[in-house]
Amino acid sequence: MGKYIKWIDVLSFILFILAVYFILTRIFGHSATDLTITVTLFGGLGVLLYKLNREFGEFKVETINSFRRSKEDMTELKSDVKILKSDVNELKNKFQTMENKLDSINLKIGKLAK
Numbered sequence: 001m002g003k004y005i006k007w008i009d010v011l012s013f014i015l016f017i018l019a020v021y022f023i024l025t026r027i028f029g030h031s032a033t034d035l036t037i038t039v040t041l042f043g044g045l046g047v048l049l050y051k052l053n054r055e056f057g058e059f060k061v062e063t064i065n066s067f068r069r070s071k072e073d074m075t076e077l078k079s080d081v082k083i084l085k086s087d088v089n090e091l092k093n094k095f096q097t098m099e100n101k102l103d104s105i106n107l108k109i110g111k112l113a114k
Contacts, residue, residue, distance in 0.1 A: 008051050015044035 019040045025032040 008047060008054075012044060012047045012051065015040060015047060019044055 022032040022037045
């Protein structure tokens with residue numbers, strides 16, 4: 001996704017520039033009133049709060065989706081481990097059967113050798 005400028009960023013930049021301008025005009029004795037400066041600052045704070053709230057909401061949704069994917073992965077891993085356990089038990093049984101057969105063959109060979 002390409003980089004683009006969001007309207008909220010433009011608005012916050014404009015309000016910041018206006019607030020600086022109004023404060024400077026107030027300091028140097030021109031016509032900016034306290035109300036103008038206050039409204040601009042509160043407007044900028046409102047835009048900042050809106051932006052932070054939106055970013056927090058997006059983060060929350062991404063976190064929920066991430067945990068959901070992790071849960072699905074863990075479920076898949078559990079099923080894989082169950083399959084591996086059953087395969088290992090099956091191999092144990094086969095090895096035990098082979099060991100029993102080898103023992104019986106050794107007994108028969110021992111009886112024939114006598």
